[in-house]
Structures are given as C-alpha cells and as structure tokens.
Amino acid sequence: MEPKSILKVSQLNKSFPGVKALSQVQLELREGEIMALLGGNGAGKSTLIKCITGVYTSDGGSISLSGQSIRGLSAEEIILKGISTVHQEVNLIPTLSVAENIYLGRQPYRFGLIDWAKMNTNAEELLSSMKVFIDVTATLNDYSIAVQQMIAIARGVDMSAKVLILDEPTASLDNKEVEQLFTLMRELKSRGIGIVFVTHFLDQVYDVCDQITVLRNGQFVASSSVDELPQIELINLMLGKQISNKNSSGKSRHTTDSNSKPFLSASNIGRKGMINPCDVNIYSGQTLGLGGLLGSGRTELAKLLFGIVKPEQGTIQIEGEVKAFGSPHDAIQEGLAFCPEDRKVEGIIGELSVLENMVLALQAKQGWFRMIGPKEQKEIGKKFVRSLNIVTSDINKPVKELSGGNQQKVILARWLASGPSLLILDEPTRGIDVGAKSEILQIIDGLCKQGMALMVISSELDEIVEFSDRVSVLKDHNMIAELTGKDISTQKLMETIAHEGRD
Amino acid sequence: MKTRYLPLIATIIVFVSLYLWGALQFDNFFSMRVFTNLFTDNAFLVITAIGMTFVILSGGIDLSVGSMIACVGVSVAVLIEHYQFHPILAFTIVLISAWMFGTFMGILIERYKLPPFIVTLAGMFFLRGLSFVISIESIPITHPFYDEIADFSIPVIGGGNLTASTVIMLIVLIIAVFLAHYTRFGRNVYAVGGNESSARLLGVPVSRTIINTYAFNSFLAALSGIVFSFYTFSGYSLAAMGLELDAIASVVIGGTLLTGGVGFVVGTVFGVLIQGVIQTIISFDGTLNSWWTKIFIGLLLFVFIAMQRLISSGHILVYFKNMKGRVIGDTKADTTRY
Ligand SMILES: Nc1ncnc2c1ncn2[C@@H]1O[C@H](COP(=O)(O)OP(=O)(O)OP(=O)(O)O)[C@@H](O)[C@H]1O
Ligand SMILES: [Mg+2]
Numbered sequence: 001m002e003p004k005s006i007l008k009v010s011q012l013n014k015s016f017p018g019v020k021a022l023s024q025v026q027l028e029l030r031e032g033e034i035m036a037l038l039g040g041n042g043a044g045k046s047t048l049i050k051c052i053t054g055v056y057t058s059d060g061g062s063i064s065l066s067g068q069s070i071r072g073l074s075a076e077e078i079i080l081k082g083i084s085t086v087h088q089e090v091n092l093i094p095t096l097s098v099a100e101n102i103y104l105g106r107q108p109y110r111f112g113l114i115d116w117a118k119m120n121t122n123a124e125e126l127l128s129s130m131k132v133f134i135d136v137t138a139t140l141n142d143y144s145i146a147v148q149q150m151i152a153i154a155r156g157v158d159m160s161a162k163v164l165i166l167d168e169p170t171a172s173l174d175n176k177e178v179e180q181l182f183t184l185m186r187e188l189k190s191r192g193i194g195i196v197f198v199t200h201f202l203d204q205v206y207d208v209c210d211q212i213t214v215l216r217n218g219q220f221v222a223s224s225s226v227d228e229l230p231q232i233e234l235i236n237l238m239l240g241k242q243i244s245n246k247n248s249s250g251k252s253r254h255t256t257d258s259n260s261k262p263f264l265s266a267s268n269i270g271r272k273g274m275i276n277p278c279d280v281n282i283y284s285g286q287t288l289g290l291g292g293l294l295g296s297g298r299t300e301l302a303k304l305l306f307g308i309v310k311p312e313q314g315t316i317q318i319e320g321e322v323k324a325f326g327s328p329h330d331a332i333q334e335g336l337a338f339c340p341e342d343r344k345v346e347g348i349i350g351e352l353s354v355l356e357n358m359v360l361a362l363q364a365k366q367g368w369f370r371m372i373g374p375k376e377q378k379e380i381g382k383k384f385v386r387s388l389n390i391v392t393s394d395i396n397k398p399v400k401e402l403s404g405g406n407q408q409k410v411i412l413a414r415w416l417a418s419g420p421s422l423l424i425l426d427e428p429t430r431g432i433d434v435g436a437k438s439e440i441l442q443i444i445d446g447l448c449k450q451g452m453a454l455m456v457i458s459s460e461l462d463e464i465v466e467f468s469d470r471v472s473v474l475k476d477h478n479m480i481a482e483l484t485g486k487d488i489s490t491q492k493l494m495e496t497i498a499h500e501g502r503d
Numbered sequence: 504m505k506t507r508y509l510p511l512i513a514t515i516i517v518f519v520s521l522y523l524w525g526a527l528q529f530d531n532f533f534s535m536r537v538f539t540n541l542f543t544d545n546a547f548l549v550i551t552a553i554g555m556t557f558v559i560l561s562g563g564i565d566l567s568v569g570s571m572i573a574c575v576g577v578s579v580a581v582l583i584e585h586y587q588f589h590p591i592l593a594f595t596i597v598l599i600s601a602w603m604f605g606t607f608m609g610i611l612i613e614r615y616k617l618p619p620f621i622v623t624l625a626g627m628f629f630l631r632g633l634s635f636v637i638s639i640e641s642i643p644i645t646h647p648f649y650d651e652i653a654d655f656s657i658p659v660i661g662g663g664n665l666t667a668s669t670v671i672m673l674i675v676l677i678i679a680v681f682l683a684h685y686t687r688f689g690r691n692v693y694a695v696g697g698n699e700s701s702a703r704l705l706g707v708p709v710s711r712t713i714i715n716t717y718a719f720n721s722f723l724a725a726l727s728g729i730v731f732s733f734y735t736f737s738g739y740s741l742a743a744m745g746l747e748l749d750a751i752a753s754v755v756i757g758g759t760l761l762t763g764g765v766g767f768v769v770g771t772v773f774g775v776l777i778q779g780v781i782q783t784i785i786s787f788d789g790t791l792n793s794w795w796t797k798i799f800i801g802l803l804l805f806v807f808i809a810m811q812r813l814i815s816s817g818h819i820l821v822y823f824k825n826m827k828g829r830v831i832g833d834t835k836a837d838t839t840r841y
Contacts, residue, residue, distance in 0.1 A: 075703060075704065080706075091705065093694045093702060093705070093764070094697060094764075095507075095693065095697035095764035096690075104694055104706075105691070113681060
C-alpha cells in the first residue's frame with residue numbers, strides 16, 4: 001500500500017513587488033519520506049517553505065496537512081499543527097542561552113514555573129545524542145555558526161511531530177556533522193515523519209533522499225523518485241540547460257620558477273587557542289588551498305593574516321618587507337582582501353542595493369573622495385550579475401530581498417571587484433548552486449592568470465583539488481602538510497587529514 | 504563566568520561601594536533606618552522602573568510613565584475626594600484603565616509598526632494634558648484609609664521599618680522576577696528583544712508579547728502613581744515630571760541593554776538604589792547641591808553604556824571564548840566571532 005500523503009501543496013502562487021517568486025507550484029510529501037527540494041539560487045525554495053510554514057501568506061493555491069487545509073494560518077499555529085522548520089539563515093535568538101533556544105515556547109514547567117534544571121539537562125541530552133558537547137547554559141552568540149546550525153537542527157528535530165523542513169541545514173556543517181544529521185533524518189523517517197530537505201550538495205540528495213522535487217524560476221519543473229533521476233539529468237532540470245562536463249580532468253596548475261619570491265610570506269605565525277605557529281607562502285598568480293576539517297584553524301589563520309586578530313608570534317612579509325597589521329584596514333592598504341565565511345553577519349548590508357554592496361570594497365580602497373562614476377559602477381554590476389548568474393529583478397533593489405544564495409554571490413562579487421593583490425576567500429561556494437559553482441572556479445582561475453595571489457579555504461576536497469596550485473592542510477590547529485603538483489588529489493588529501501598527527 | 508552577568512555584577516559593586524563610602528563618611532549612615540528609608544523613598548520609582556525593564560528588554564521604550572503617575576494621582580484624588588469613592592475602588596478603576604491604555608499603545612506599536620518612541624511620546628503628552636483637564640490644582644487626599652496606610656509598618660531589627668510602599672514594591676519585585684525568568688511570557692519578552700524576526704520564525708507570539716509588555720508597564724506605572732500618592736497624600740498634575748527618564752536611567756544602570764534582550768529585573772532595583780544612595784549621601788553631607796545626583800547619574804550612564812558596548816562587541820571576552828565550542832569528538836569549532 002502507498003504510504004499516506006501528509007503534506008500537499010498545489011497551485012501555489014506568491015508574488016513580491018516586482019517579482020513572481022512562485023507560480024503554480026506543487027509538492028506532495030508522504031509519511032516516512034525524505035523529499036529533496038532542489039533548484040538554483042533564487043528558484044523559490046525558501047519562499048515555498050515560508051509559505052508552507054505561515055511566515056508568508058501565499059497569493060493563491062492550497063496547502064494541506066493530513067487532508068486539512070492549513071493555508072492562511074499563522075507561523076505559531078503551523079508549528080502547533082506539527083510542522084517544524086529549520087530556516088536557511090540560522091534563526092535563533094543570539095542573546096538567549098543554548099538550552100533556551102532549543103526549548104523556547106515549550107519550556108518544561110514545574111509547579112507553574114519554568115523548570116530550568118530539567119530544561120538544561122534535556123538540552124544537554126538532546127545535543128549529546130547528536131554528538132555536540134557544549135555548555136548549554138552559555139549564550140548562543142558564543143558559538144560558531146556551525147554549532148548554531150546544529151542547535152537549530154536539534155530544536156527542529158526535537159519538535160517535529162509530522163513534518164520536518166530543513167532549508168539548507170548542511171551549508172556550514174562538515175562531513176561528520178552531516179553524517180550525524182543523516183542518521184537523525186533516517187530515524188525520523190522510520191517513525192513516519194515526512195522530511196523536506198533543501199541542499200546544493202547533490203551527492204547528499206542521493207545519499208539520503210527518496211523523492212526529488214525541482215523548482216526553476218519559481219515554477220514547478222519535475223517530481224520524481226531518486227532512483228529514476230540520474231545526477232546529470234537532475235542538473236539539467238535545475239538549470240534548464242546542459243552544463244559542460246566538469247573541466248576538472250585536465251587542470252593545468254600555475255607554477256612558479258624556483259627563485260620567484262612569494263607575495264606574502266608569514267613565518268612562524270601563531271596565536272594560542274587559534275593556530276599553532278606555522279609558515280605560509282602565497283605567490284602571485286597562484287592559488288593556495290587551505291584544506292582541513294571544520295574547526296581545524298583555517299579561518300583563524302586567515303584572520304591572523306588579515307589583521308583581524310593580532311598574532312602572538314611570527315612575522316608577516318609582503319613582497320619581502322616585514323609588516324605588522326594592527327587592523328584589517330592596514331591589511332587592505334597593503335592590497336589584501338578577505339571574503340569571510342559568515343557572510344550574512346560579517347558582510348551584507350541588507351538595506352543597501354545590490355550594486356552598492358558590490359562596489360563597497362572597491363570604493364573603500366580608492367578612498368571616499370574619489371567616487372566611482374555611475375557608469376563604471378553599472379558596468380561592474382552588470383559584469384558580475386552576468387558572470388555569477390545573480391538572480392535579481394533590479395540591480396538597485398535592496399540586497400536583503402535576494403535569495404540566500406544570491407546574497408552570498410553579491411558579497412563574493414564585492415571582493416572580486418575590489419581587485420586586490422591577495423584575495424582570501426573563506427568557503428566561497430557555500431550556499432551557491434551547482435551552476436554558479438563552476439563559474440566561481442573559473443573566475444578563480446582567471447584571477448590567477450591575471451597575476452593575483454589567492455588563498456582559498458574550502459571544506460570540499462574536490463573543489464580544493466580543482467582550483468589549488470598548492471594545498472596546505474590543517475588539523476587541530478596545526479599545519480600538518482603541504483601538497484604540490486601531482487600530490488594534489490582528493491585521495492591524498494583525505495589520507496593526509498585522516499592519518500597525519502594521530503598518535 | 505557568563506558574559507550576561509557582568510553588567511549586573513558591576514551595578515551591585517557600584518551600589519555596595521557607594522553605600523560603604525557613605526558609611527565611612529557619616530555616622531548613623533550604616534543603620535537599618537537609613538537602609539529601609541532608601542526603599543520607602545524610592546518604592547514608586549522601583550515599581551515603574553521594573554515595568555520599564557520589561558519594555559526595554561522587549562526592544563522598546565515607554566516615555567509615558569511619568570505622566571501616567573501624575574494622571575493616576577489626580578484621578579485617584581478626584582475619585583476619592585469629589586466623588587466619595589472608596590480608595591480601593593478608585594485604585595481598581597485606575598489600574599484597569601491604565602492596563603487598557605497600555606494595551607492601546609502596544610497595539611499601535613505592534614499592529615501598525617509605529618515607533619514606540621513616538622507612540623509613547625504621544626501617550627506622555629496625552630496623559631499629562633488629561634491630568635490638567637481633570638484638575639490644575641493639587642488635590643489633598645484626606646480619606647482615613649490613607650492614614651491607615653501611613654500608619655502601617657513592619658518593624659525591622661535595628662530601628663528600620665517596612666512601610667506599605669516598601670511591601671508593595673517587594674511584592675511587585677518578586678512577581679516580576681518570576682515573570683521574567685520563570686514564565687514563557689517573560690522568556691518571550693527576552694526573545695523578542697533579542698531578535699524579533701527570529702522570534703517570529705521560532706513561533707513566539709510576538710504581537711501578543713509586545714502588547715502585553717506595554718500593558719503591564721502602564722499597569723505598573725499606575726500602581727507606582729498610587730504608591731506615590733501614599734507618599735504625598737495628594738494628586739497633582741505637575742507631579743513626576745521627567746520621571747520616565749529616571750526610570751530609563753535606572754534600567755540602563757541596572758545592566759539592561761537598551762537594544763533589548765539582555766538584562767535582569769534585580770539589576771533595575773539596584774539601578775534605582777544607586778540613585779537613592781547618592782541622594783542620601785548628599786542630604787547627609789548637607790553642603791552639596793542636590794543636582795549633583797544628576798551629574799553623578801549622568802557619569803554613571805556614560806560608563807555603563809560604554810561598558811555594555813564593549814561587552815556586546817565581545818572585546819572583553821575574546822580571551823574567554825577561544826576555548827569554547829567542541830563539536831563531535833575532539834574537533835574545535837571555528838571561533839568566528841571577535
Ligand atoms: N522578502 C522578499 N522581498 C522581495 N523579493 C524576495 C523576497 N524574498 C525572496 N524574494 C525573491 O524571490 C525569489 C526566490 O527567492 P528564494 O529565497 O525563495 O530562493 P531560493 O530558492 O531559496 O534560493 P537560494 O538557494 O539562494 O536560497 C528571488 O528572486 C528573490 O529575489
Ligand atoms: Mg533559500
């Protein structure tokens with residue numbers, strides 16, 4: 001017998017001023033099924049989810065849960081009906097404790113008062129069942145985005161009664177954590193809970209999902225079982241065009257003559273609790289890949305180099321001259337640029353337009369007295385909107401109205417446009433769809449050819465292999481290996497991370 | 504130690520040091536009588552500042568409380584003296600009306616997305632105007648009930664005593680602490696102040712929380728007005744001018760973040776008491792002008808706001824944070840925020 005359908009969406013429409021975000025979208029989720037909801041950046045996935053969960057009211061169509069219409073109910077009411085959601089951007093309360101965030105609105109009571117002790121032990125148990133071991137009474141803000149993401153997932157999982165919706169929950173997680181999440185999802189599935197899962201990692205879809213629903217430009221494209229839809233076909237459905245086979249096969253690595261000097265050379269640089277002393281050399285016209293697990297100290301190293309945090313020891317030389325960066329401003333003056341991983345918090349200015357956000361870094365570098373002309377600005381804007389395929393109806397609209405992935409692209413464009421001598425990119429492809437990913441890799445390659453020095457941090461090994469000319473591998477705050485030439489392969493990287501330094 | 508306790512601890516330290524300094528300077532300062540008088544004199548300010556704490560925690564502000572106190576005083580006096588209402592009945596009427604008035608302001612703020620500053624500024628003018636319409640003159644209250652209240656006192660060892668105002672204040676304090684820290688309503692207030700849009704997505708009843716917060720605050724302001732009338736035995740339309748600013752200052756000195764989401768009700772009480780101690784010191788001294796209180800409060804406000812900025816931007820705690828966030832086995836999480 002076919003399992004019962006629990007969530008059914010049909011003919012759903014939703015417009016924002018000037019944008020038709022969803023038109024005639026349908027989706028059907030059955031009990032104990034994991035449904036992948038896929039589509040490029042700006043396809044309308046998050047909008048669909050927000051319509052289902054009562055955050056937006058849809059303009060027409062129907063949404064029903066176990067045969068009962070739930071369209072038009074408020075977000076609170078939908079939660080009570082048994083749909084729990086982990087939204088794309090971590091949506092927790094930064095000022096409350098971890099435990100409170102998990103139990104907000106459903107705190108355990110005892111004698112008419114909140115039972116804090118019970119809440120804290122419950123939260124601790126729940127998180128440790130997900131292998132997250134943290135102080136649940138600490139403020140949420142004290143933890144990194146990845147940990148916050150796990151906390152949001154813990155809340156969603158714990159609350160899910162009938163349906164669990166996960167909007168790109170894996171964007172900032174590393175492999176182990178993703179595995180952990182999948183185990184949880186399979187367990188919920190066996191309890192008959194339906195799951196909607198949004199991701200840009202297609203491998204994950206084939207790992208854990210049963211069904212696929214594809215959206216493109218706000219329209220329903222296809223729905224199929226995973227077995228019947230091979231990856232190539234899926235990509236074509238998502239993008240609406242063939243993409244050329246990955247050009248990873250024959251990447252020519254940029255090499256340097258043995259006597260050329262690095263653009264940036266840091267020796268013995270380190271700081272307690274962040275990264276143990278290590279050497280870094282970054283050459284013009286080359287990409288240095290930084291590999292390693294989440295929390296291995298990659299971001300910390302970048303922060304030391306860029307002057308966000310002062311190193312306790314070691315020196316930095318730029319083109320042979322010793323420099324000390326007191327602040328990022330000094331680093332920018334020397335031609336450095338840093339595109340942070342947590343772009344939502346550290347980069348985007350929601351009220352400013354797409355264009356203004358893009359030219360910000362270039363303008364700051366030139367100084368505010370030499371304004372970039374409107375024509376030049378527009379050209380920059382057009383160029384990146386095209387090359388990164390940024391979905392926006394208007395280049396002058398506030399950036400906060402763009403989809404999550406497109407906001408990421410705007411920030412990326414900002415740093416690419418600023419034309420630095422050394423560009424540090426932290427997880428540049430996070431939250432970005434498959435089509436734009438290969439574009440970004442090509443842009444990185446192009447920048448190298450123009451003589452820029454790049455340092456790119458990425459958790460995805462095949463990506464590192466694809467764009468790097470040299471790879472430094474970090475583990476537990478130590479630099480454990482440097483790979484060059486033929487040694488740069490997924491296999492070798494994996495081995496290095498797994499074996500090195502394990503006593 | 505947790506970051507969020509720092510401002511509270513700083514406040515308590517300031518209070519204790521001021522008190523000890525006073526005790527060293529003046530004989531008789533370190534006595535139960537002086538200490539309990541501190542409560543009696545400031546009970547009404549504590550009550551309204553507690554309400555203000557909730558509003559500020561929710562990310563809002565309320566400028567109407569000073570006018571509310573005056574308006575309540577005048578209304579109570581008129582109801583008792585001109586219409587011969589029993590005080591208890593008069594109190595009930597004004598408390599219910601104040602609750603409704605607060606609800607109305609809350610609805611304007613929540614439903615129509617009007618800035619709380621403007622809405623409550625309007626409320627402030629409206630209530631002050633209303634007090635004048637009711638009576639321009641100060642109306643003395645002569646009802647015997649007021650004498651009974653004035654006679655009420657629980658003696659405390661060491662020559663102090665708890666007056667009716669103090670008892671009411673302590674009851675309000677206890678209820679408020681439980682409300683803020685041990686009920687969903689209280690936690691929702693913190694959540695809304697911490698991040699309103701996230702709170703909405705998490706299923707917090709944001710509108711209801713905000714509206715009830717303003718209603719609760721107006722209610723406490725009215726209660727504060729009643730307690731104030733125990734103190735003055737009259738209702739006067741010019742009373743409590745600018746008191747809303749004292750309340751706000753107490754909340755901020757008490758360690759509550761003006762942006763909302765972080766703070767403690769108990770902190771606010773110390774915020775008021777600090778002002779009270781300074782006043783007491785000045786009256787003991789006898790040579791200083793009482794405006795020195797304001798100058799000192801101004802300085803304290805500066806210091807506390809600067810301290811909060813430092814704490815919330817994380818500079819102070821960088822060193823504590825490095826070790827936090829273990830996920831899965833032994834991998835350390837990126838400490839991305841500095
Ligand atoms: N609040 C808003 N105001 C105006 N337009 C919006 C708003 N939210 C989304 N949009 C538009 O709706 C479209 C769909 O956005 P949505 O966030 O649903 O995309 P998505 O599929 O989730 O993409 P991503 O993979 O990047 O997260 C986009 O074109 C976006 O610009
Ligand atoms: Mg999205």
